[in-house]
Amino acid sequence: xxxxxxxxxxxxxxxxxxxxxxxxxxxxxxxxxxxxxxxxxxxxxxxxxxxxxxxxxxxxxxxxxxxxxxxxxxxxxxxxxxxxxxxxxxxxxxxxxxxxxxxxxxxxxxxxxxxxxxxxxxxxxxxxxxxxxxxxxxxxxxxxxxxxxxxxxxxxxxxxxxxxxxxxxxxxxxxxxxxxxxx
Numbered sequence: 001x002x003x004x005x006x007x008x009x010x011x012x013x014x015x016x017x018x019x020x021x022x023x024x025x026x027x028x029x030x031x032x033x034x035x036x037x038x039x040x041x042x043x044x045x046x047x048x049x050x051x052x053x054x055x056x057x058x059x060x061x062x063x064x065x066x067x068x069x070x071x072x073x074x075x076x077x078x079x080x081x082x083x084x085x086x087x088x089x090x091x092x093x094x095x096x097x098x099x100x101x102x103x104x105x106x107x108x109x110x111x112x113x114x115x116x117x118x119x120x121x122x123x124x125x126x127x128x129x130x131x132x133x134x135x136x137x138x139x140x141x142x143x144x145x146x147x148x149x150x151x152x153x154x155x156x157x158x159x160x161x162x163x164x165x166x167x168x169x170x171x172x173x174x175x176x177x178x179x180x181x182x183x
Contacts, residue, residue, distance in 0.1 A: 001037075005030035025063065029056065070139060072132040075113060075158035088113055088158065095154045102181035103141075103170045112164045114141060116178060118155040126150045127157040130173065138167040145172055 005027050012024030033052050040051065077092060088106055092115070101119030105112055118125055122145070130142040141159060170178040 001034040002031060005034060029059065032059070070132050070134060070164070071162040072129065072141075073160045074129060075160045077156070077158065088115065091115060092156060092158070095156050096152070099154065100181060101154075102179040103168070104181045105164065105168060108160065112161050114159045114161060114164075114168065114170070116141075116143065116157050116159070116170055117181075118145060120154055122155055123153055124149050125155045127155055129157065129159055132159070132161060134165060137165055138169055139163075139165040141168070141170045143170060143172050145174070145176075 008027030008030060009024050010027075012020040012022070012027060014020065015023060033055065036051065036055060040047075075088070088108070091104065091106065094100070095115075095117045099120040100117050101122075103114055103116040105114055107113075116127060118127065124147055125145050126148050128144045128146075130144050132139065132141050134140070139161070141161075143157070145155070168180070172178070
């Protein structure tokens with residue numbers, strides 16, 4: 001069983017990338033179960049099966065919750081590859097001329113973009129994204145805003161997200177809840 005687990009791990013490494021990752025995780029699970037069964041010694045077979053099922057269930061739930069988290073990244077405001085026709089960058093220009101605060105969700109080629117603007121009254125402020133998580137069917141974006149003499153008239157940040165739930169909340173660590181900007 002140990003050799004089978006090692007063979008599965010190497011098979012996943014040979015496939016490589018995201019395609020091989022699940023295979024390697026399964027191989028690590030087989031190795032883990034082998035080690036647990038060796039530690040348990042010569043106890044009843046049903047007891048081993050029940051213990052194995054419980055361990056696999058717990059590990060599977062942790063892996064599912066960790067791997068199912070939304071992935072996010074910060075999109076640069078100055079992008080040499082963006083065209084003048086790009087809706088996101090048109091909206092960014094608009095934000096620097098109009099006093100708009102809140103967040104707006106826009107589509108990109110393969111994901112979604114959440115653009116958060118704080119408004120002109122917060123000039124000199126910067127925004128950092130702390131985390132993006134799914135809670136009770138909502139996508140919650142946690143941000144931290146702080147004053148640091150930024151030169152932006154209307155402080156903004158563009159957050160790329162691989163998946164969004166229908167309900168999106170943007171929360172600042174100081175307790176501020178930002179509203180969705182509707183045109």
